[in-house]
Amino acid sequence: MDKLNIVLRVVFPFVLGLLLIASVSIFGMYYLQKQHIKKQSYKVFENVSTILSQTITSDIENFVGTIELLKKDPKIIKYFKEKDRDRLFLYLYQIYSDFNEMYNITHFYFHNIDKTNFIRIHNRDKHSDYIDRITLSKAFETANYSSGIEFGIYHNLTLRVVAPIFNEDELIGFIELGKDIDYLTRRLSKSLNGEIIFTISKDMISKENFEVWTKQAAKNIYYKELDDFYVIDSSIKYIRSELQDLLNSRNDISNIEVVNGRHTFHVNSTPFRDVTGKEIGKLYVLLDTSDEFKFLISLIIEMSLIVGAIIIAMIFYYWKYVKKTEKKLNKAHEKIHSLSIKDGLTMLYNRHFFNDNVPLQINNAARNKKKITFLMIDADNFKKYNDNYGHVKGDIVLKEIANTCKELFQRSTDMCYRVGGEEFVVVFESENDEYSHSMAEKLCKSIENLDIEHKYNDGYNRVTVSIGMCTSDVQEITNFDHIYANADKALYLSKENGRNRVTKYC
The missing domain is CATH 3.30.450 (Beta-Lactamase)
Structure with missing residues (x-):
């Protein structure tokens, strides 16, 4: 009887407890697995969306570059202007075949200025039909590049890039490249x-x-x-x-x-x-x-058969999921850390990240065999703006300047920073001084064209910036403080010479 009492009072509750623990463990594992699958599913979804967008963007850039080369070919211009369909086809068919092999280009058109097709290099026998597509219409209306995805019953979803062709400033037609994206x-x-x-x-x-x-x-x-x-x-x-x-x-x-x-x-x-x-x-x-679910079901069956197997599996999988949870927490911590490198007002990278990241940019430029350019940017008479218009509007001006920087410098190697109150730095790779100077001038002009009133900015009456530029071969840089100081000196000269200008450090 005593043994039975021991069984009833100790062993049975223990076994019952083990079963309860196993049941809770199974439920917990099932729930965690479901959450893991949801996150994995969404991650795959995000990756597909991102890669699809990046692939389309890359294809458009390749098409634009290809079209620019074609537009510079005098024979193409000559044959197209003379409406010599046969010679144009013979000249371009091998080029089209190469494009098809290298870039999967499946459509190659020349259109007349009235939007009728002059020739399809990919389908020589079909021509002279009217082309009623949005990309061609936009290129026709703007006399500029037009691109995007269009749906057609014969070509599914097709990525198209259309560009006008000029000969001595005279529009003579349009060139179009396309690619089935299915x-x-x-x-x-x-x-x-x-x-x-x-x-x-x-x-x-x-x-x-x-x-x-x-x-x-x-x-x-x-x-x-x-x-x-x-x-x-x-x-x-x-x-x-x-x-x-x-x-x-x-x-x-x-x-x-x-x-x-x-x-x-x-x-x-x-x-x-x-x-x-x-x-x-x-x-x-x-x-x-x-x-994943087949594995989970088989595990539940095994755990239901043997209590000992349940406990072993529980310990094993608890440990496994604790490790996974720890990894997720570490990733969350890293995400919080990433937020600490951004300026809260403008969402540009802050001074702390500037100090850490610029050496990496310089090393990357060295690997790419490019020069590195520093642009020091300072809002002109910004203290007067804050004193007269208030800090709220001053913050809006800083955001507008930051947004303009981000809009102009979008390459993966372009980095925009806010390093002080109204001071910004843009660091980017460049092939030569001319490119760097043209980008600096474009930034200066773009900010002026925001046309934000600033009555206390003498001579301009609107918000402007002064820019100091320094471009250097990376091999000559031993400490980025040196190129930073040179850009700052150039900025000082821009201020001294009347503001709203770009000064290059020589």
């Missing part, structure tokens, strides 16, 4: 271990055109008609009813779990916009979490 779906899916689906609103294409479109290529076997959308590209071959219902939603999706066949996905979405900014469809990113 190839990105499978590339992004493979590289980021996630599935991708593009949908297009039915407002953009009729059912008849969609049916014509789906017959254009074998790859379109994955395309499907929904209630309000068409699936125009997908890395998932079979889309089941539950996933279809989710794709029919006009709302943005954030970490929704959906089952498609034997797979469980966490789904996020973002609007997809054309060159005008109009939402034409959605981009869905799906993370397959089937393996």
Whole structure:
């Protein structure tokens, strides 16, 4: 009886406690796993969105550079101006083939000034039709570059860059390069271990055109008609009813779990916009979490069979998740630290980060075999502005100056800092002094063109800045304080010589 009492009073509660601990552990593990999957899903979604944006931006830059080279070719200008279609085609076809191989360029056009097509290098037999596209219309209206993504029933989603062609200041037509971007779906899916689906609103294409479109290529076997959308590209071959219902939603999706066949996905979405900014469809990113949940279920079954296995697994996984939590806390701490390097008013990097980061910029310029340029920027008569207009408006002026700096210096190697009250520094790489000086002049003029009233800035009556510039070969820099001091001396000369100017340190 005593043994039974011991069992009932000690062993049974102990076993019951172990089971309770195991149950709580299982629930905790399940919850943490769900949270981990959600974060992983959103991270993949953010990576896809970022890479897609960066890829498109890079492609546009490549297209612009290519077009600039083409516009400088005298034979191209001559044949196009003379409307010699045959010679222009023969001259450019090999170039187009090279572009197609190097940059995946799939469309190469020359258009007349009335927006009729003169020639398609990629399709010689089709020409003289009227081109009613937004990118061409914008280039026609502005006489400048126009770029963006447009949807067409024959070319899916196409990135287009259009530029006017001038001959001795006379507009003679337009050149256009294009690239189908649906190839990105499978590339992004493979590289980021996630599935991708593009949908297009039915407002953009009729059912008849969609049916014509789906017959254009074998790859379109994955395309499907929904209630309000068409699936125009997908890395998932079979889309089941539950996933279809989710794709029919006009709302943005954030970490929704959906089952498609034997797979469980966490789904996020973002609007997809054309060159005008109009939402034409959605981009869905799906993370397959089937393996994670299979593992979790098998673990629960094992823990339910053997109490000892439950305790061992609990300790192991608790330790594992504590480590993960610790890593997340460390990342959060690093994020807080990153906030400490920004100036709270202008959101430019602060003086502390300036001191730490400039040596790294100098080293990077050395690796890139570039010069380094310091721009010392000081708001003219800013004390008088604060005294007469108040510190609130003074803060607004500082923000405007900071925003102008960020707008002009957007390269990854360009860094803008606020190092004092009304003092700013821009540090960037440059090929030569001329580029540095032109950027400094552009900044000075842009701030003046803000046209912010400053009656106490004698001679200008608006907010202006003085800029001191110093450009140096990195091999000559032993201490960045030296180039900083030289830029400061140049700034002093700008002040002495009347303000609102750029002075280069010689």
